[in-house]
Amino acid sequence: MKIAVDAMGGDHAPQVIVEGVERARDAYPDLEFTLYGREQEIRQYLKKDERITIVQTDVVIDGNESPVKAIRSKKDASMVLAANAVKSGDADALFSLGSTGALLAAGLFIVGRIKGIERPGLMPTLPAVGGGISSFNMLDVGANAENRASQLYQYALMGSYYAHDIRHIEHPRIGLLNNGTEPHKGDDLHQEAFKLIAADKSLNFVGNVEASNLFNGPADVVVTDGFTGNATLKAIEGTANTLLHLLKHSIMDAGVKEKLGGLLLKQSLGGLKTTFDTSAYGGAVLLGLKAPIVKAHGAADSEAVYYTVRQIREMLHNQTIQKVVAYFSEQAKIEKKD
Structure with missing residues (x-):
């Protein structure tokens, strides 16, 4: 190869x-x-x-x-x-x-x-801390500024193949990123995409998922349009980096007792950092x-x-x-x- x-x-x-x-x-x-x-x-x-x-x-x-x-x-x-x-x-x-x-x-x-x-999508693997999974895929996260419902359906298909082959998930759960979990939520694009993905019985579609719940592992593959996906990805990365930075400085800028506590928690905090280190998951694939x-x-x-x-x-x-x-x-x- x-x-x-x-x-x-x-x-x-x-x-x-x-x-x-x-x-x-x-x-x-x-x-x-x-x-x-x-x-x-x-x-x-x-x-x-x-x-x-x-x-x-x-x-x-x-x-x-x-x-x-x-x-x-x-x-x-x-x-x-x-x-x-x-x-x-x-x-x-x-x-x-x-x-x-x-x-x-x-x-x-x-x-x-x-x-x-119709259009390739950019798909990274991101960390998850719940739902029985350690990571999930999301696409598109920026290859396209706009998408049609048919393209989101194609992302669901390609993402399912990837999750099955590379992450060895027998029946990958497909979720559609939306502003609510109910089937009728979202604009025309997301409502139409919901219907297209749900109609394909070869896909294990679990319905709409919200951005606030992504880390809890509601789906193995999260489908979204490129604009929303890119904004969500940057929000995730920025929030994780900021929280780790604030946590570190809260300990280092505090008193002796807090610093000693920080030393005791060093291994656990290192594990938290590793969880949010996307490098271990590989690169983003242009599917x-x-x-x-x-x-x-x-x-x-x-x-x-x-x-x-x-x-x-x-x-x-x-x-x-x-x-x-x-x-x-x-x-x-x-x-x-x-």
């Missing part, structure tokens, strides 16, 4: 990327990597090049550039070269810590969308494209890179994308007969 890596994307490239890739290479003998970027910089951190090939390029897409314009004009950019490797069949998947918009554009215009999928395209956070460390590579390996091993392609191809045949 061959993975194309944009080695120059992210805040700490290429060091964390090389370190994470080497750890994955050593753990999984069935993986090969092609790293696209500045060879001299990459080799500074590379311990051995076993099953790692470097393709030299000095061109990098900046996060402030127009995504579509950058993909179309910078033909030799590390991300573009990696995407072309997937398109040509020289690689099976693409991984980057770079611009989300540029990666989406590369996925759409170079790798290509699965036939029958709906012809190959696994995965985006990790720009500030990710080598640990996050390793877990993201492991996630990609699972997708390739289980042929998750091929199953989605087969499903929508079969649906197209049925619709054509009708």
Whole structure:
């Protein structure tokens, strides 16, 4: 299994990327990597090049550039070269810590969308602390500013495949993010999406879920439009970081007794931090494209890179994308007969 890596994307490239890739290479003998970027910089951190090939390029897409314009004009950019490797069949998947918009554009215009999928969705894995689960998936969280009900239904289908294949959940519970749990809640978009998802009996649809209840694990896959999903994701991340920061300073700025109590609770607080560390869950997948395209956070460390590579390996091993392609191809045949 061959993975194309944009080695120059992210805040700490290429060091964390090389370190994470080497750890994955050593753990999984069935993986090969092609790293696209500045060879001299990459080799500074590379311990051995076993099953790692470097393709030299000095061109990098900046996060402030127009995504579509950058993909179309910078033909030799590390991300573009990696995407072309997937398109040509020289690689099976693409991984980057770079611009989300540029990666989406590369996925759409170079790798290509699965036939029958209207719009790809960006799907991370997030922590949960209740409902008998430790994590859940949510899509779309920002690939699209607007969505139609039919697209939310497709997210439910793709998310269900992913949760079954990668998280090994036999019948993933699908929830629709809404402003109330009752079936009639929400605007026209959400009411129509509710009906479409509920009508598909192959899906284990549990109905509407509210943002205030997400951490309690009401669903294994939460479906939402890109605008709402992005706002919710940022609220979750911001709240978790703020609470951990306030908790730490409340202890450190208090008296001796409180600091001693903090020391006694250090292990428990460390576990809390680990729970909300999304790096252990891998990257965000752009579902709906012809190959696994995965985006990790720009500030990710080598640990996050390793877990993201492991996630990609699972997708390739289980042929998750091929199953989605087969499903929508079969649906197209049925619709054509009708």
